[in-house]
Amino acid sequence: MKDFTFYNPTKVEFGKDKENLIGSYMAPYGVKKALLVYGSERIKASGLFDRVAKSLGENGIEFVTLSGIKSNPVISKAREGVRIAKENSVDAVLAVGGGSVLDTAKVIAAGAVYDGDVWDLCSYKKYPDAALKIFDILTLSATGSEMNASAVITNEETTEKFGFSSPAAFPAVSVINPELQETVTNVYLAYSGVDILSHCMDLYFTASYIPEMTANHIENIIRTVIRTTDVLLKNPGDYEARSEFAWAAAQALNRTTFAGVEGNRYDTHLIEHSLSALYDVPHGAGLAVVYPAWMNWHLPMNPTRYEQFARNTFGLQTAEEGIEALTNWFVSIGAPVKLEQVHIDKDKIEEIASHIYRTIEMARMQSLYPKETIVELLNRM
Amino acid sequence: MKDFTFYNPTKVEFGKDKENLIGSYMAPYGVKKALLVYGSERIKASGLFDRVAKSLGENGIEFVTLSGIKSNPVISKAREGVRIAKENSVDAVLAVGGGSVLDTAKVIAAGAVYDGDVWDLCSYKKYPDAALKIFDILTLSATGSEMNASAVITNEETTEKFGFSSPAAFPAVSVINPELQETVTNVYLAYSGVDILSHCMDLYFTASYIPEMTANHIENIIRTVIRTTDVLLKNPGDYEARSEFAWAAAQALNRTTFAGVEGNRYDTHLIEHSLSALYDVPHGAGLAVVYPAWMNWHLPMNPTRYEQFARNTFGLQTAEEGIEALTNWFVSIGAPVKLEQVHIDKDKIEEIASHIYRTIEMARMQSLYPKETIVELLNRM
Numbered sequence: 079m080k081d082f083t084f085y086n087p088t089k090v091e092f093g094k095d096k097e098n099l100i101g102s103y104m105a106p107y108g109v110k111k112a113l114l115v116y117g118s119e120r121i122k123a124s125g126l127f128d129r130v131a132k133s134l135g136e137n138g139i140e141f142v143t144l145s146g147i148k149s150n151p152v153i154s155k156a157r158e159g160v161r162i163a164k165e166n167s168v169d170a171v172l173a174v175g176g177g178s179v180l181d182t183a184k185v186i187a188a189g190a191v192y193d194g195d196v197w198d199l200c201s202y203k204k205y206p207d208a209a210l211k212i213f214d215i216l217t218l219s220a221t222g223s224e225m226n227a228s229a230v231i232t233n234e235e236t237t238e239k240f241g242f243s244s245p246a247a248f249p250a251v252s253v254i255n256p257e258l259q260e261t262v263t264n265v266y267l268a269y270s271g272v273d274i275l276s277h278c279m280d281l282y283f284t285a286s287y288i289p290e291m292t293a294n295h296i297e298n299i300i301r302t303v304i305r306t307t308d309v310l311l312k313n314p315g316d317y318e319a320r321s322e323f324a325w326a327a328a329q330a331l332n333r334t335t336f337a338g339v340e341g342n343r344y345d346t347h348l349i350e351h352s353l354s355a356l357y358d359v360p361h362g363a364g365l366a367v368v369y370p371a372w373m374n375w376h377l378p379m380n381p382t383r384y385e386q387f388a389r390n391t392f393g394l395q396t397a398e399e400g401i402e403a404l405t406n407w408f409v410s411i412g413a414p415v416k417l418e419q420v421h422i423d424k425d426k427i428e429e430i431a432s433h434i435y436r437t438i439e440m441a442r443m444q445s446l447y448p449k450e451t452i453v454e455l456l457n458r459m
Numbered sequence: 460m461k462d463f464t465f466y467n468p469t470k471v472e473f474g475k476d477k478e479n480l481i482g483s484y485m486a487p488y489g490v491k492k493a494l495l496v497y498g499s500e501r502i503k504a505s506g507l508f509d510r511v512a513k514s515l516g517e518n519g520i521e522f523v524t525l526s527g528i529k530s531n532p533v534i535s536k537a538r539e540g541v542r543i544a545k546e547n548s549v550d551a552v553l554a555v556g557g558g559s560v561l562d563t564a565k566v567i568a569a570g571a572v573y574d575g576d577v578w579d580l581c582s583y584k585k586y587p588d589a590a591l592k593i594f595d596i597l598t599l600s601a602t603g604s605e606m607n608a609s610a611v612i613t614n615e616e617t618t619e620k621f622g623f624s625s626p627a628a629f630p631a632v633s634v635i636n637p638e639l640q641e642t643v644t645n646v647y648l649a650y651s652g653v654d655i656l657s658h659c660m661d662l663y664f665t666a667s668y669i670p671e672m673t674a675n676h677i678e679n680i681i682r683t684v685i686r687t688t689d690v691l692l693k694n695p696g697d698y699e700a701r702s703e704f705a706w707a708a709a710q711a712l713n714r715t716t717f718a719g720v721e722g723n724r725y726d727t728h729l730i731e732h733s734l735s736a737l738y739d740v741p742h743g744a745g746l747a748v749v750y751p752a753w754m755n756w757h758l759p760m761n762p763t764r765y766e767q768f769a770r771n772t773f774g775l776q777t778a779e780e781g782i783e784a785l786t787n788w789f790v791s792i793g794a795p796v797k798l799e800q801v802h803i804d805k806d807k808i809e810e811i812a813s814h815i816y817r818t819i820e821m822a823r824m825q826s827l828y829p830k831e832t833i834v835e836l837l838n839r840m
Contacts, residue, residue: 079473079474079637079699079702079703079706080474081473081474081475081477082471082473082474083470083471083472083473084470084471084473085470085471086467086468087467087468088466089464089465089466090463090464090465090466091464092460092462092463092464092465092718092719093460093461093462093463094462096462256460289699289702289703289706290683290686290703291679291680291683291703291706291707294679294682294683295676295679298672298675298676298679299672301675302671302672302675305671318460318670321460321670321719322460322670322671322672322719325460325670325672325718325719326672334715337473337706338473338702338703338706
C-alpha cells in the first residue's frame with residue numbers, strides 16, 4: 079500500500095427515527111443556537127421540520143432558518159446563510175436535506191468564521207481552516223458529503239463550480255435514517271446511484287495503483303449500489319435495500335476507498351461539472367452521460383482494471399463486456415446516456431469544451447485532456 | 460441494516476518512516492510531557508527508541524518511560540504506569556509496541572485521571588469516561604487496538620482477563636509503519652493472523668443478522684489476511700503483503716465490520732481468555748486451538764453462514780469444506796489446533812471449564828454455554 083493518512087471523526091447515527099434525537103446529538107457539543115438549512119417547504123408538510131424543532135427545543139437549542147436550497151447549490155444562498163449566521167451569532171449549522179443542502183451548510187459554517195467573502199474559501203483563495211460545528215439529517219444519499227470533509231458549490235455569476243476540502247468541514251454528527259429517503263423519486267434514485275458509482279469508479283479506473291483489499295472494498299460498494307437500486311426502483315419501501323444503499327453512499331467517499339491508493343483523479347466529475355454549471359443538468363444525470371463515452375475512450379489506458387471491473391462487479395469476462403453492462407444498467411434504471419437526452423445540442427460542444435478546459439486547467443490536467451480530446455469525448459456523448 | 464452508531468475518530472498515519480514524525484503528530488494536541496510505554500529493550504537496539512526520542516525532543520515534548528510490558532499484559536504493570544504518570548503529571552501516553560503495549564497504555568491513560576484503583580475501570584466497577592490522550596507506534600498488527608476504543612488486561616492475582624471499551628480510549632493518532640513489523644517471527648505472524656481472523660469470524664458466525672455489504676466487507680478482510688499471511692511466511696520482506704495485513708488488522712476491529720449487524724457475540728474470545736489467563740498461552744495460539752472445535756459444534760446453529768464462508772473466502776461449496784479448509788490453513792501456518800500442542804493436559808479440563816464458566820456468567824451466556832457444553836468443547840480440542 080502507498081502511504082496514507084486516514085481520518086474521519088464524523089459520528090454517524092444510522093437508523094429509524096434517529097432524527098427525533100437530533101437535539102440530544104448536538105447538545106454535547108455545547109450548541110445553544112443553530113442555523114437550520116433546508117431545501118423546500120416539503121419538510122414542513124411531512125412533519126420532519128416540526129420533529130426537528132421539537133428535539134432542538136427539548137435540548138435548549140434555539141434556531142434560525144435558511145430555506146430554498148436547490149440542487150447544484152449556489153454561492154448566493156451560502157452568502158445569505160453566512161449573513162444570517164453572523165447576525166444571529168449561531169454556533170452550529172444543521173442541514174436537513176441532501177448533499178446540496180449539506181454542502182451549502184458546510185460553506186456557511188466556514189464562511190461564518192471568515193471575515194471576507196465566502197467565495198474566497200471555495201475558490202482556493204483562502205483555506206478554510208475553521209468552521210462552526212456542522213450537523214445534518216440526510217434525506218437523500220448520493221454525494222457522500224455526510225461523511226467527508228468536502229463541499230462543492232456553484233458561483234452563478236462566473237458559472238464556476240468549485241469547493242473545498244478541510245477537516246473543519248467534517249460533520250460532527252450525521253443522522254442517516256433510510257426511511258426518510260423512501261419518498262425520493264425513481265428518477266432521483268437513479269441519479270443518486272450513478273453519482274455513488276462514479277465516486278467509486280473515478281478512483282478505481284484512474285488510480286495508478288490500488289491495493290487488492292481496497293479494490294475489493296470498492297467493488298463491494300459498486301455491487302451493493304447496483305443490487306439495491308434495482309430492488310428500490312421496484313419497491314421503494316424495501317428498508318433493507320434502502321439502508322444498504324445509504325451506507326454504500328457514505329462509504330463511497332469517506333476515504334476508506336482511498337486506503338493505500340496512488341494517482342487517482344476525478345476525470346468524469348471534472349468534466350460533468352460543466353454540464354451542471356452551464357445547463358443545470360442534475361449531477362447524476364450528467365455523470366451517466368459522461369461515463370460510457372469516457373470509459374470507452376479511457377479503456378486502453380488501464381485495460382487490466384476494466385477487466386477486473388467486469389469480473390468482480392458483473393461476473394463477466396472482458397473489459398468491453400463490463401463497460402457495456404454498466405451502460406445498459408444506466409439505461410435500465412432510466413438514466414440518460416447521451417447529451418440529447420439532457421437536451422444539450424451538439425452545436426454547443428465548442429462552448430462546453432471551453433468551459434471544461436478551464437476546469438481541466440485549474441486541475442492541471444491539460445496534458446491528459448487537450449482541448450481536442452475534450453471535443454472528441456463530447457462528440458461521443 | 461439494523462440501527463447503529465459509527466464513530467471512529469482515530470487518525471491513522473500509515474506508511475514508511477512515519478514513526479519519525481511522532482512528535483509532530485502529538486504536538487497539535489498540546490502534549491508537553493508523555494509517558495512512553497514499551498515492551499522489551501529491543502527497540503533500543505533497533506534504533507526505534509532513539510528516533511522516537513529525537514522526534515519528541517524536536518517538538519518540545521518531554522517523556523518518562525515504562526518498559527517490560529509482556530504479551531497478555533497485566534494490571535500490576537498498568538498500576539506502575541499510573542503511578543509514574545501521576546507523579547510526573549504527564550498529559551499523554553505513547554505506546555511503542557504491539558497490542559499488549561497499547562492496551563496497557565490505554566489502561567494507564569484512563570487510570571491516570573481516576574482516583575481509585577485502575578482495576579476498577581477494567582472490572583466494570585467504574586466506567587472510564589476520561590483518559591489522557593493516547594498515541595501509538597504499532598510494531599505488531601493483530602489486536603486492532605490501534606483503531607478502537609477497547610483494552611483488555613489480566614489481573615494476575617485473580618486470573619481474571621477483563622477490560623473496557625470507552626470513546627476516551629480511542630488513540631488520537633496511530634502510526635502504522637508496516638516495515639517495523641518485518642522482524643516479527645513467523646510464529647507470531649501466524650498467531651496474529653489467527654487473532655485478526657477471529658475478530659472477523661466471531662462476529663460473522665455468531666451474529667443473528669448481517670447486511671450483505673457488511674458480510675462481504677468481512678469476507679474481504681478474511682481473504683486478505685489468509686492471502687498476505689501465506690506470502691509473508693515465505694517472504695517477510697514483502698512490503699505490499701505486510702501493509703495489507705496491517706490494514707486488515709485495523710479494519711477487523713474498527714467497527715466497520717459491525718455496520719448494521721445484530722446479535723453478535725465473542726464466544727471464542729471468551730473461551731480463549733481462560734487459556735491465556737491460566738496457562739499464559741499466546742492469544743492467537745489459544746484461538747487456533749478453540750476455533751476448529753467450536754466451529755464444528757456451532758455449525759448447526761448457523762449453517763447458511765458457514766456455507767457462505769466456504770464459498771466467499773475459500774471458493775468451496777459446503778460448510779464442512781470451509782471449516783476443514785480453515786483448520787488445514789491453521790495447521791499450514793504452524794498454529795496449534797489441539798490443547799496438547801499448547802502443553803495443556805486433558806486432566807486440566809475441569810479446572811479450565813470452571814474458569815471459562817465464570818467468564819460466561821459475567822457475559823450472561825449461561826443458557827448458550829452450560830458447563831457440560833464447555834467441557835464437551837474442551838474435550839474436542
